[in-house]
Structure formats: structure tokens, C-alpha cells
Amino acid sequence: MIFKRKSSATTWQEVLEGCLRRDTKAQRQLYERYANFAKNTCLRYAQNEVEAEEMASDGFLKVFDKIEKYDSTQPFEGWLKRIMINTAIDHYRRNSHKISWSDLDEASQVPYSDSYYKDEHLVNITADEIMMFVQRLPASYRAVFSLSVVEGYNHNEIAEMLGISESASRSNLSKAKAKLQSWISAYVIQQDEITHKHE
Structure with missing residues (x-):
């Protein structure tokens, strides 16, 4: 056997x-x-x-x-x-003593478009590339952006989790989206230029 x-x-x-x-x-x-x-x-x-x-x-x-x-x-x-x-x-x-939380009045001056994250701008950019830009965000922006956009928490929940006000949460999300939109737009344009040079 x-x-x-x-x-x-x-x-x-x-x-x-x-x-x-x-x-x-x-x-x-x-x-x-x-x-x-x-x-x-x-x-x-x-x-x-x-x-x-x-x-x-x-x-x-x-x-x-x-x-x-x-x-x-x-x-x-x-x-x-x-x-x-x-x-x-x-x-x-x-590290909260090192983190600067933006106020809502400042954020209201920063333009961004939510539709930007749903259109063709992100078609040719990888998840790793997006992560590269997220990591460039200031600590406060990165925390709120990840909790809101990635994890799906609302501003009340985020405020409680981070020990900040709801207005600070909204403010930092607005600024985070604006910065990412600016960086990604510039990056996509740069990549398109590189591609056309090699055609």
C-alpha cells in the first residue's frame, strides 16, 4: 500500500x-x-x-x-x-501638531470639477500613477481625500475620525481634488507630447 x-x-x-x-x-x-x-x-x-x-x-x-x-x-x-x-x-x-488644516473660506476659492474624475482625462493613467500624485498631497489633504473618495466616509464621520470640523474636512477635500486635477492634467499633457514626438 x-x-x-x-x-x-x-x-x-x-x-x-x-x-x-x-x-x-x-x-x-x-x-x-x-x-x-x-x-x-x-x-x-x-x-x-x-x-x-x-x-x-x-x-x-x-x-x-x-x-x-x-x-x-x-x-x-x-x-x-x-x-x-x-x-x-x-x-x-x-503628528497632528505638524499638520495644517485648511479652513473653508480658503477652499471656496479653489476651483475643481468632479466630472473631471469621470471623463477621458483618467483613461490613460494607471492606478500607480494616480497613487503617486495622491502621495504628493499634504498630509491633511491626503487623509481626507482617501477617507472620502476611496473609503466612502462622509464629512461628519471624517471630522470625528480625525478630530477636525466638518468644514475643515470639506475644505481639505476641495483642495485635494483641485491639486490632483491640476497635477494630473499637466501630466497627461506631458505624456501626450512625449508620445507624439515618438510617432
Whole structure:
């Protein structure tokens, strides 16, 4: 009789159970499985990859510390994403004395068009390129833009999460969109010029 070797593969349930026991091997498997997902979430709030990796590392420490609070009937990605977003917000709170929040009166002078983000301007630009511009935004703009446009939170929720007023949230979103529109327009024009030169 030929005996089949027992598979060394670990199921997701076994990984979770291992993390609940604080097993370092299981924690490493969970980290390796979701490291890119966590980093990509943090990149929307970070100024660069180094900062995103720092946020993600802090987030995973919280994941391992609070893993018993995870409801296994719900998607793990959603729970993990929420922790990463909260970690990014904690990062801003620690550095809040360095962050300048624009007021609404200033923002009212900055023109932008929401339709811009739905038209042909963004057809030929990649997600990585858009992320490059988002990371160029000032910290306050980047936080509000990501929470509003990417995550879908309203201004009341964002204000509560960041400890700012709703008017400051609206202001920073307006300025963030205006800056991105300006940068992306210039970038698209530049790329078109380069393409035509090589035709």
C-alpha cells in the first residue's frame, strides 16, 4: 500500500487558530498572506513606501493583539482594512501638531470639477500613477481625500475620525481634488507630447 504524505499546507482556519494561540509561525503566515494588501491600504495615507510600511507594521501588531475580536463569519479583509485605516489615523494624531488644516473660506476659492474624475482625462493613467500624485498631497489633504473618495466616509464621520470640523474636512477635500486635477492634467499633457514626438 502506498501512503500519501500528509499535506504541509496550512488552512486559513488553522492560521487563525494559531494566531489566537499567539503562535509565531501562524502570525508570520498571516502577515505574508496580507502584507501587500495592508501596505497598499496604508499607501493611500502615507507620504511614501517607507511610511506605509511603518503604518502596516504597526497595524499588524494591533491585528495580532486583537485577533480574538475578529468575527470569523465576516470577511477578514474588511476587518484588517479597518485596523490599517485606524492605524493611519493614529499616525496622523501623533503628528497632528505638524499638520495644517485648511479652513473653508480658503477652499471656496479653489476651483475643481468632479466630472473631471469621470471623463477621458483618467483613461490613460494607471492606478500607480494616480497613487503617486495622491502621495504628493499634504498630509491633511491626503487623509481626507482617501477617507472620502476611496473609503466612502462622509464629512461628519471624517471630522470625528480625525478630530477636525466638518468644514475643515470639506475644505481639505476641495483642495485635494483641485491639486490632483491640476497635477494630473499637466501630466497627461506631458505624456501626450512625449508620445507624439515618438510617432
